Amino acid sequence: MAITKFSQEYHEKMFPGYKSRFLETDPEFIERFDNFAFDEVVNQDDLDDRSRFMAILATLLGCQGFDEFRAILPAALNFGVTPVEIKEIVYQSVAYLGIGRVFPFLKAVNEIFTARGIKLPLEPQATTTTENRREAGTQAQVDIFGDNMKDFWKSGPEETRHINYWLTDNCFGDYYTRKGLDYKQREMSTFCFIAAQGGCEPQLIAHAAANMRLGNDREFLIKIISQCVPYIGYPRSLNALNCVNEAAKKAI
Structure with a gap:
């Protein structure tokens, strides 16, 4: 084979010692x-591996790529994405995808962490209380989007x-105020959630601008x-690019 x-x-760094059955059943594919995915795409630019895998996990949540998410999660750990960062991406996705779509992913993360000897629950990351979450959420919105929020x-x-x-109090006050990810990482993840699920162009433009x-x-x-092209395909990737360009025009 010409891999x-x-x-x-x-691939060996992602999945040490693993040989896919697809090599036998679907060798040409x-x-x-x-x-494409592990050579041409990886070598396209200088994006660091941690950001790459964080984006891929968020994208797979967004497009509901459950089986691929389960496969990629150990690879993300192998490339230095921390258990806290992974949990924070999954937690935050609930605000953009809903628990109905995220619940299986949260269960999968817990199963994989447990199998790898990662003790649960992880260290607490919350910084707000019931009493101050709205005010903290407002501050997060202002920090990210500007004083108009x-x-x-x-x-x-x-x-x-x-x-x-x-x-304000739930999406931003409960999630964006947590430790484990900074605002830039959270907004990158949100961009991936929205781009991967499709059909939310106004929100995608707004978060591209953020x-x-x-x-x-x-x-x-x-x-x-x-x-993320190999994981969501060209239509949604091109749509995301159009939204980025639209946001960039508005910022001029």
């Missing part, structure tokens, strides 16, 4: 996929205002999209 040396070595929690028509309140505001510039987001 490149680099692809074979990278595996040759092309491995050479200061009164977001009480904005909108009366009959739907509670949802904006929840976005990423840029925090320092995850257009070049960085293109690298993130590029590394």
Whole structure:
């Protein structure tokens, strides 16, 4: 088989000692996929491996790639993504994907951690209480999006205002205020959740802009999209790129 040396070595770093059955059942497909995903894509840019695997995990959550998530999670650990970082990505995804879609992934993480001897629960990462989560959430929104978010929690028509309140106290006050990931990593993860699930272009443009505001510039987001192409395909990747470009235009 014509799997490149680099692809074979990278695959071995991801999955030490593992030989896929697909090499026997689907050799032509595996040759092309491995050479693309684990050589051509990896060598496209200088994105560090930890960011790459964090983005891939968030993307697989977004597109509901459960089996691939289970396969990639040990590889992410092998490339230095910490158990706390993995748990924080999964926890935060609930605000963007809903527990109905995230629940199987959380169970899988716990099973894999336990099998690898990672003691659960992990160290607590919460920094807010029931009493201050709304105020802390507002501060997080202001830090990420700007001063125009200061009164977001009480904005909108009366009959739907509670949802904006929840976005502040729950999405941002409960999750973005946690330790384990910084704002840049959280916004990168959110960008991947939204891009991978598709159909949420207004939110994707807004979070692309938030990423840029925090320092995850257009070049960085293109690298993130590029590394996730093998996992979500071209239509959603190209759509994400269009949203990044739209956000960049508005920022000029």
